[in-house]
Amino acid sequence: MADYSFNSLTSLARALSQPTLDLLETNDISPSRSGQLHPTRRRKLSSSLDNTEPLTSPHTAEARVLVINTGGTIGMTLHDNVLAPKANAFVKSLRKLPILHDEMYAQQTSLYHYYGENSLVLPSNKDSKRIVYTIMEYNPLLDSSNMTTDDWGRFGKDIEKNYESYDGFVILHGTDTMAYTASALSFMCEHLGKPIILTGSQVPIYEIRNDGRDNLLGALLIAGQFVIPEVGLYFHHTLYRGNRVTKVDTASFNAFSSPNLAPLATAEVDILINWDTVWRANTTAKFRVSTELNRNVGLLRLFPGITAATVRAFLQAPMQGVVLETYGSGNAPDNRKDLLEELKKATDSGVIIINCTQCLRGTVSTSYATGKVLIDAGLIAGGDMTPEAALSKLSYVLAKKDLDLEAKKKMMSQNLRGEMRSDFAGAKLCLSDSRFIQIIAKSLSISCKEVSALQPFLIKIGDVEALEALKEMGSNLSLGDYDGRTPLHVACCEGNLKAVQYLLSQGATVYAKDRYGATPLANAVHFRHKEVVRLLRKTGAHFSRDELDEAGTELCSLSTSGDLESLEIWSLAGADLTKPGYDGQNAIQVVRYTLTVALGDSNLENNGEKTD
Numbered sequence: 244m245a246d247y248s249f250n251s252l253t254s255l256a257r258a259l260s261q262p263t264l265d266l267l268e269t270n271d272i273s274p275s276r277s278g279q280l281h282p283t284r285r286r287k288l289s290s291s292l293d294n295t296e297p298l299t300s301p302h303t304a305e306a307r308v309l310v311i312n313t314g315g316t317i318g319m320t321l322h323d324n325v326l327a328p329k330a331n332a333f334v335k336s337l338r339k340l341p342i343l344h345d346e347m348y349a350q351q352t353s354l355y356h357y358y359g360e361n362s363l364v365l366p367s368n369k370d371s372k373r374i375v376y377t378i379m380e381y382n383p384l385l386d387s388s389n390m391t392t393d394d395w396g397r398f399g400k401d402i403e404k405n406y407e408s409y410d411g412f413v414i415l416h417g418t419d420t421m422a423y424t425a426s427a428l429s430f431m432c433e434h435l436g437k438p439i440i441l442t443g444s445q446v447p448i449y450e451i452r453n454d455g456r457d458n459l460l461g462a463l464l465i466a467g468q469f470v471i472p473e474v475g476l477y478f479h480h481t482l483y484r485g486n487r488v489t490k491v492d493t494a495s496f497n498a499f500s501s502p503n504l505a506p507l508a509t510a511e512v513d514i515l516i517n518w519d520t521v522w523r524a525n526t527t528a529k530f531r532v533s534t535e536l537n538r539n540v541g542l543l544r545l546f547p548g549i550t551a552a553t554v555r556a557f558l559q560a561p562m563q564g565v566v567l568e569t570y571g572s573g574n575a576p577d578n579r580k581d582l583l584e585e586l587k588k589a590t591d592s593g594v595i596i597i598n599c600t601q602c603l604r605g606t607v608s609t610s611y612a613t614g615k616v617l618i619d620a621g622l623i624a625g626g627d628m629t630p631e632a633a634l635s636k637l638s639y640v641l642a643k644k645d646l647d648l649e650a651k652k653k654m655m656s657q658n659l660r661g662e663m664r665s666d667f668a669g670a671k672l673c674l675s676d677s678r679f680i681q682i683i684a685k686s687l688s689i690s691c692k693e694v695s696a697l698q699p700f701l702i703k704i705g706d707v708e709a710l711e712a713l714k715e716m717g718s719n720l721s722l723g724d725y726d727g728r729t730p731l732h733v734a735c736c737e738g739n740l741k742a743v744q745y746l747l748s749q750g751a752t753v754y755a756k757d758r759y760g761a762t763p764l765a766n767a768v769h770f771r772h773k774e775v776v777r778l779l780r781k782t783g784a785h786f787s788r789d790e791l792d793e794a795g796t797e798l799c800s801l802s803t804s805g806d807l808e809s810l811e812i813w814s815l816a817g818a819d820l821t822k823p824g825y826d827g828q829n830a831i832q833v834v835r836y837t838l839t840v841a842l843g844d845s846n847l848e849n850n851g852e853k854t855d
């Protein structure tokens with residue numbers, strides 16, 4: 244018989260939250276009363292006997308994506324000869340499209356029962372798990388020209404609320420202001436660890452020839468399969484960084500361009516992710532959405548002959564931040580004292596003005612006298628930011644109540660989410676450039692693969708300095724091996740806190756799943772590394788849905804064997820100790836039964852009901 248010491252049991256009781264202690268007080272405690280199932284499980288068992296509902300979820304090895312339908316052409320129909328969004332039609336229409344929904348699989352697996360009426364599932368795909376997606380349709384659906392910062396806040400809040408339940412998010416959105424929304428969300432979503440992908444179309448999905456189906460399918464496949472911790476925009480077989488795009492065509496399916504940054508992914512014969520370009524948060528803080536945005540911002544485009552009166556009117560209170568779209572590499576007339584004075588007066592009074600170029604490609608600089616005068620007038624160089632990104636960044640930064648003006652200005656000139664290149668000095672060969680690694684590896688007569696192959700060993704022995712050196716040589720510390728196991732998985736198994744800290748600080752994702760679906764958090768729990776679990780939770784790590792589904796039985800077995808330390812670690816990791824195991828009993832009930840047996844406490848035993 245296992246050794247149930249009173250101390251360990253009481254310390255578990257202390258470790259458990261009050262609601263859990265309340266559960267210890269309930270009467271339904273005895274694992275031997277396995278015939279008396281938890282009410283929900285009893286319902287499930289009886290209906291499974293009726294052959295209408297399986298006892299356990301068949302939905303293992305599935306990825307889940309939340310699709311937020313905000314409107315846009317993708318879901319529009321013609322009314323009085325103009326296009327407008329049509330409510331409550333999108334899901335019904337997708338159900339009839341075999342490339343976007345597998346009705347047979349849905350029926351066989353009781354998909355609607357498990358995930359709700361608005362859920363759909365993609366057909367099986369040669370190399371990926373099933374992608375189940377649930378559509379949350381907004382009311383009213385909007386043409387994106389009608390969107391405001393309040394709508395961005397709503398998207399952010401809905402993602403935050405559902406963050407732990409989904410592997411990725413797709414936002415269906417009109418193309419007209421999609422670049423603004425994508426830019427704003429990229430700033431609002433702090434410490435993002437999962438993909439958020441905006442998409443839409445130029446032709447409604449209800450038309451015979453349309454780009455909506457392909458765009459939605461591509462966005463779903465990427466959001467469900469790859470842990471790209473960015474706000475992206477997927478259009479015409481290409482995934483872009485959301486804060487780098489601009490709409491460039493009103494009629495082409497290829498409507499967006501990212502002039503200063505190569506795509507994050509391309510979906511042609513294969514979906515190829517450009518991992519070297521993927522932005523990583525480099526933080527150990529938890530995901531949060533900052534929905535506070537300042538609306539006293541604006542875009543002002545210079546043109547030859549603009550009057551000082553126009554500029555003065557534009558910069559008047561309550562204006563707090565302006566993106567000035569200048570000529571070429573950030574130039575303005577240096578022979579227009581009146582204009583420059585208006586700009587200087589505004590920056591002196593605390594208005595933040597960002598200098599962005601009107602050109603589609605390239606960056607602002609101070610190569611010309613006509614550019615230098617703007618620095619003298621107190622403008623901040625916007626680098627190669629798009630005006631959309633600069634405007635939404637201003638709106639986000641100006642809303643930060645705890646920062647003073649200087650701190651806000653500093654933040655505006657920093658690269659926060661990959662929206663600007665930090666080094667404008669030109670194309671230097673940097674340490675993380677794959678060409679550099681190739682040169683070094685060649686001179687040492689080793690392959691780049693061999694360099695990277697050292698990672699697990701270094702993690703095992705906890706040599707963080709060597710890991711740093713590897714990283715500097717360009718080794719990617721986030722990529723998985725053949726089994727999808729990332730360096731973070733290895734560090735979590737080993738319980739090497741320093742290595743875990745280092746990897747997280749280098750942007751390693753806590754949401755990676757290996758070939759068997761295991762997360763780094765589950766590895767740390769399995770090997771009982773309490774401090775690692777604490778750190779991972781602080782970073783926002785959580786069990787995957789499959790891990791949670793299977794937790795009940797595992798927890799009960801830990802209770803049965805009196806492994807209270809493991810139970811505590813599971814609880815620390817976010818597991819619900821009241822989740823029933825295969826027989827309907829939960830870990831708390833098992834512990835309580837154990838307490839009853841170990842202590843022979845008649846109060847516990849006879850608390851309203853006798854146990855066998």
Ligand SMILES: NC(=O)C[C@H](N)C(=O)O
Nearest residue numbers: 315316386387417418419
């Ligand atoms: N293609 C589109 O989605 C354009 C539409 N006017 C919108 O932005 O909502």
